[in-house]
Amino acid sequence: MQNTTKAQAHPNIALVKYWGKQDKQGNLPATPNLSITLSNLTTTTEVQNKQNGTADEFHLNGEQVEDDKLHGWLQTLRKHFDVPAVVIKSANNFPTSAGLASSASGFAALITAINTHCDLGLNEEMRSNWARQGSASAARSIHGGFVALVPPQWEAMRLAPSAHWPLEVVVAVTSRAAKSVNSTQGMQRSKRTSPFYNAWLRGAADDYSAASEAISTRNFTQLAEVAELSCLKMHSLMLTSIPTLSYWTPASVACMDCIRTLRDQGHQVFFTVDAGPQIKAVCTAESRSAVSAALAQVPGVLEIIDCGLGEGARIIDQ
Ligand code: DP6
Numbered sequence: 056m057q058n059t060t061k062a063q064a065h066p067n068i069a070l071v072k073y074w075g076k077q078d079k080q081g082n083l084p085a086t087p088n089l090s091i092t093l094s095n096l097t098t099t100t101e102v103q104n105k106q107n108g109t110a111d112e113f114h115l116n117g118e119q120v121e122d123d124k125l126h127g128w129l130q131t132l133r134k135h136f137d138v139p140a141v142v143i144k145s146a147n148n149f150p151t152s153a154g155l156a157s158s159a160s161g162f163a164a165l166i167t168a169i170n171t172h173c174d175l176g177l178n179e180e181m182r183s184n185w186a187r188q189g190s191a192s193a194a195r196s197i198h199g200g201f202v203a204l205v206p207p208q209w210e211a212m213r214l215a216p217s218a219h220w221p222l223e224v225v226v227a228v229t230s231r232a233a234k235s236v237n238s239t240q241g242m243q244r245s246k247r248t249s250p251f252y253n254a255w256l257r258g259a260a261d262d263y264s265a266a267s268e269a270i271s272t273r274n275f276t277q278l279a280e281v282a283e284l285s286c287l288k289m290h291s292l293m294l295t296s297i298p299t300l301s302y303w304t305p306a307s308v309a310c311m312d313c314i315r316t317l318r319d320q321g322h323q324v325f326f327t328v329d330a331g332p333q334i335k336a337v338c339t340a341e342s343r344s345a346v347s348a349a350l351a352q353v354p355g356v357l358e359i360i361d362c363g364l365g366e367g368a369r370i371i372d373q
Pocket residue numbers: 068069071072073074082088156158159189190191192193238239240329330
């Protein structure tokens with residue numbers, strides 16, 4: 056076993072969203088979902104053996120923290136593998152727990168580091184399976200490019216590499232605060248209380264088929280239509296949950312209007328938004344600088360981060 060093992064992974068953003076789980080074990084999404092893995096936003100995670108004591112230690116962005124989800128996940132992992140007490144140091148180069156999928160890149164980097172550190176012998180499918188048990192969206196960050204998380208295996212698979220269609224993503228950060236209701240709690244609430252939940256389940260397979268077809272034929276208009284619809288349907292579930300889940304700021308709404316205006320002007324761009332106030336504008340390379348410039352002018356936008364499509368989780372510095 057080596058001293059320290061380091062892995063990196065990137066967040067992904069779903070174009071066909073996951074919001075709601077099956078009632079079975081294993082953190083299985085209720086619906087097929089599909090994402091793109093980003094470049095530039097990066098989680099770096101280091102794993103080393105704990106020298107004194109048997110309790111795991113977790114540091115996030117330089118501070119020691121307690122994380123029940125992580126402890127539970129490590130306990131489950133230890134039912135299957137011999138994993139000693141570890142010190143985990145994880146850092147994000149972007150706002151944490153604010154709708155930028157830090158748990159996706161976090162669990163993807165973590166299982167990748169532990170796999171090598173402890174010689175678990177997991178292939179990509181198995182790493183994806185373990186990442187999903189931490190956070191279902193993390194299953195997708197094991198791979199780069201265009202990624203699907205679908206039944207019956209619920210191990211993410213790469214639909215196409217980044218080079219197939221090098222889309223760009225402009226992230227407009229409208230708040231750096233951590234979200235008040237996390238995704239796991241939020242989706243449980245929506246399943247229990249939103250009157251639209253069953254309609255959401257019924258529409259997901261069609262959305263997934265339309266998006267995967269749009270990707271294979273590089274049909275931007277079709278992808279834009281289905282991705283915005285899936286995003287807005289998910290936010291309708293959130294808004295109609297009791298109590299309501301309202302993740303947008305006024306600046307988020309203004310960014311969506313700005314993106315619609317850019318599209319009316321002929322730019323190839325659409326928006327997507329996760330459980331947080333940040334707006335991700337997916338666009339072609341030709342439109343990227345116009346999209347960045349326009350979003351930077353929207354009142355309330357704090358920062359613009361330009362990304363391309365990124366690689367899957369991997370070991371670094373070995
Ligand atoms: C809005 O994967 O964070 O980003 O599995 O409960 O950890 P858990 O949830 P998580 O949810 C992601 C929700 C989303 C949409 C998506 O990424 O598909």
